[in-house]
Amino acid sequence: MKKIGVLGGHIAGIGFETSGLLIVQQLVEAKHIVTIWSEDRRHCRGLRKLSKYKNNPTISISQEALLRRSDLVFLFSVDHNDVERWIGNNFEINAGDEKILEGNNI
Numbered sequence: 001m002k003k004i005g006v007l008g009g010h011i012a013g014i015g016f017e018t019s020g021l022l023i024v025q026q027l028v029e030a031k032h033i034v035t036i037w038s039e040d041r042r043h044c045r046g047l048r049k050l051s052k053y054k055n056n057p058t059i060s061i062s063q064e065a066l067l068r069r070s071d072l073v074f075l076f077s078v079d080h081n082d083v084e085r086w087i088g089n090n091f092e093i094n095a096g097d098e099k100i101l102e103g104n105n106i
Helices: 020-029 041-050 065-069 080-091 098-103
Strands: 003-008 033-038 072-075
Touching: 003 020, 003 065, 020 033, 020 041, 020 080, 033 041
Parallel strands: 003 033, 003 072
Antiparallel strands: none
């Protein structure tokens, strides 16, 4: 069982109402501990559908808190530049440097 973080919502162009919900549901059904973060909590309303699961997802108060709680993080985005900026801002590295990314388990 892994502790998995999922970043989505407005910035990522994916909410947890449709496709994001399906991905999170698969992770929950596989018995993973899932933590969610979204810029806009309204994007997390669809997660109520998963409340029947004992290990239903929790919503993180910040991106940093999600990172500290997670063994593995999914970042959903429609723009790869957003991903590179997010990685650079949170890890102070250039997203193009694959060796550094691998060393940080990214």
